[in-house]
Amino acid sequence: MRAILIGFGNVGRTLAKILSVEKHRFQGLQDLDIRVVGIFTRTKGCLIDHEGVDLASAVETVERYGRFIPTMKGYCDMEAQEAAQTLDYDVLLELSTLSIEREGEPALSHIKAALRRAKHVVSANKGPLAFAYHELKRLAEEKNVRLLFESTVMDGAPVFNMVRNCLKGCSVVEIDGILNSTTNYILMRMEEGATLQDAIKEAQEKGFAEADPSNDVDGWDAAAKICVLANVIMGAQITPREVKRKGIKEVTPEDLKGARQKNKCIKLVCSAKKRDQHVEATVEPTLIDKEHFFATVRGEGSVVRIKTDLMGPIMITQEAPDLxxxxxxxxxxxLTIYRKTS
Amino acid sequence: MRAILIGFGNVGRTLAKILSVEKHRFQGLQDLDIRVVGIFTRTKGCLIDHEGVDLASAVETVERYGRFIPTMKGYCDMEAQEAAQTLDYDVLLELSTLSIEREGEPALSHIKAALRRAKHVVSANKGPLAFAYHELKRLAEEKNVRLLFESTVMDGAPVFNMVRNCLKGCSVVEIDGILNSTTNYILMRMEEGATLQDAIKEAQEKGFAEADPSNDVDGWDAAAKICVLANVIMGAQITPREVKRKGIKEVTPEDLKGARQKNKCIKLVCSAKKRDQHVEATVEPTLIDKEHFFATVRGEGSVVRIKTDLMGPIMITQEAPDLxxxxxxxxxxxLTIYRKTS
Known part of the structure; x- marks a missing residue:
């Protein structure tokens, strides 16, 4: 199966490592035969090789020089959009980061271009799903290809897959959870005495907060995630702008201290609830009892709780996710696409 | 799809209600067309009706008289084993309770009889899976039918389904969790001051402890569950007798008080770990820090944590399961069988 990668940040490089030099470590991946025929980035250059990009060298070069270099095989200059529209491939992997201001663009256009050409799409970027899920879904169905995006919420912990494959016959009526690792870490550190600024800096140094932390701190990342969940799992038709959203900027050390004295803590909780015919989604700092499940989700952890008509609530928790x-x-x-098509 | 039910206790009757009088409440079940052609019990009599047993009347009669009565349509006298071997049906639902002494019998024989006749099997009884999973799996594969048992561990919370469908490419290296609701409830009540005997009585009155509580209290139910998990998910070849097992009988109010003073609690924790070529499984009362996820699993709740080579650990938690x-x-x-066969 031939893939093109758009974006080659932390996730793209970890993926490239798993598919190349580290593949021997994972028994379950031995049958997965993926040839990456192109990598396209906004600031690191591009590589195209129809026989398969040398992933180990691509990772090594970026980690050494911060970008691809002109002496590499297949080094070239092509926009991701042109690649999506013209290259020969089977699946497009969209690994760029969320843009709220641009409402999921340019990733959204890459994905549309791929789907229109009847190429499968895997997106780790939640923007296109948060802003245009139903349009993309219709397009994928028309062209009879897959549009998958498991890593957009809670990394690799199965959320979409679980609802799709394991809650057959159930209608989801409510979802809540802690979906943004960065703010969860920041709130924990602030509870321990750090200032907001110091906690942000630490999270950046640990590699899970962006250089511009506002998507996290202002609740946009969480809003995009609850939006994707609500649209996909509950049939909602909302965008992040319609989520009732409050970030953590106004949470003070005094708030956290006060909570602690009442045996509580503050978490940035996301929720989506069915109300008659529509779905109401919220992101806001919330007082949580220390004996509640959510209180034990520390640091970069995350949790989602799903309530259905037939059973539940059940929760999926991710303790300490890494790349x-x-x-x-x-x-x-x-693998879902590979096993269906090969 | 024609089904026969073996056992008609709490689970069987709740299932019968969902499939009959309550079906209209669940949108996702409208396409499920199950005709129950026989119900076989050890102490409540049997019903056979090729046109479909009247489930509403079966439930009502048992709840009123404690058993089926001779004036009912299809009332008869047939052993479950004979039914499994001779009746015309598509799927056998084994809903009887665990027998450790009889190593999963007579349920094991019912299941074998069905599989040998190339009938699908759904088992809510964990005994046959704990004692003979690999044999049953081979038999189902030979006959090209499904053997499913999601409710044997953590009720309807997806555990087997999740590993099968949502952790593609991952090898499970370790599992731990709290799998027995009754002892979890008892330990919570003892922590609150109740005696073991009182807590058992309460659990019986609430309907989730058996009349003979020893399977729960002595850790046999938990051992059977970790066994099924280890055999199915980790490829182990163990029976409940090979699980290193310690129940909660020796846990004293003083132990619980001592734990509390150290900001800990005691939980009956099950675990299975890969050690070289084999899997080591354990059930034992374990000190848990109050800030640990497991500590927040209260009452009849349960949790399983799954660690794989590629990712995790992730946890699935069931907060307050009911029938x-x-x-x-x-x-x-x-539904899994129905959607594949219809």
Missing amino acids: YDTAYGVIDDL | YDTAYGVIDDL
Whole structure:
């Protein structure tokens, strides 16, 4: 199966490692035969090789020089959109980051271009799903290809896959959870005495907060995630702008101290609830009892609780995700497509 | 699809309600067309009706008289084993209870009889899976039929389904969790000051402890569950007798008080770990930090944590299961078979 990668940040490089130099470590991946025929980035250059890009060298070069270099085989200059529209491939992996201001673009256009050409799509970027899920879904159905995005919420922990394959016959009536790792880490550190600024800096140094932390701190990332969940699992038709959203900027050390004295803590909780014919989604700092499940989700952990008409609530919790977990979300989607098509 | 039910206790009756008088409540079940052609019990009599047993009347009669009565349509006298061997049906639902002493019998024989005749099997009874999973699996594969058992561990919360469908490419290296609701409830009540005997009585009155509580209290139910998980998910070849097992009988109020003073609690924890070529399984009362996820699993709740080579650990938690959750496990299995065969 031939793939093109759009984006080659932490997740893309971890994925490339798992598919190349580290593949021997994972028994379950031995039958997965993926040839990456192109990698396209906005700031690191591009590589095209119809016989398969040398992934180990691509990773090594970026980790050494911060970008691809002109002496590499297949080094070239092509926009991701042109690649999506013209190259020969079977699946497009969209691994770029969320843009709220641009409403999921340019990733959204890459995905549309691929689907229109009847190519499968795996997206780790939640933007296109948060802003245009139903349109993309219709397009994928028309062209009889798959549109998968397991890693957009809770990394590789199965959420979409679980509802799709394991809750047959159930209608989801409510979802809530802690979906943004960065703010969960920041709130934990602030509870321990750090300032907001110091906690952000730490999260950046640990590699899970973006250089511009506003998507996390202002609740946009969480809003995009609850949006994808609500649209996909509950049939909602909302965008992140319609989520009732409050970030963590106004949470003070005093708030956290006060909570602690009442044997509680503050978490950035996302929720989506069915109300008559529509779905109401919210992101806001919430007082949580220390004996509640959500209180034990510490640091970069995350949790989602799903309530259905027939059973539940059940929860899926991710304790301490790392880049392998995010990359795994993409791999699981690749395997779903690979096993159906090969 | 024609089904026979073996056992008509709490789970069987809840299932019968969901499939009959309550079906209109569940949108996702409208396409499920199951005709129950026989119900066989050890102490409540049997019903056979090739045109479909009247489930509403079966439930009502048992709840009123404690058993089926001779004036009912299809009332008869047939052993479950004979039914499994001779009747015309598509799927056998084994809903009887665990027998450790008899190593999963007589349920094991019912299941074998069905599989040998190339009938699908859904088992809510964990005994046959704990004692003979690999034999049953081979038999089902030979006959090209499904053997499903989602409700044997954590009721309807997807565990087997999740590993099968949502952790593609992952090898499970370790499992641990709290799998027995009754002892979890008892330990919670003892922590609150109740005696072991009182807590058992309460659990019986609430309907989730058996009349003979020894399977729960001595850890046999938990051992059977970790065994099924280890055999199915980790490829182990063990029976409950090979699980290193310690029940909760020796846990004293003083132990619980001591734990509390150290900000800990005691939980009956099950685990299975890969050690070289074999799997080591354990059930034992374990000190758990109050800030640990497991500590927040209260009352009849349960949790399983799954660690794989590629990602995780992830956890699935069931907060407050009731009979609908257990019945749902059976329904999910039925839907899996129904959608593949119809």
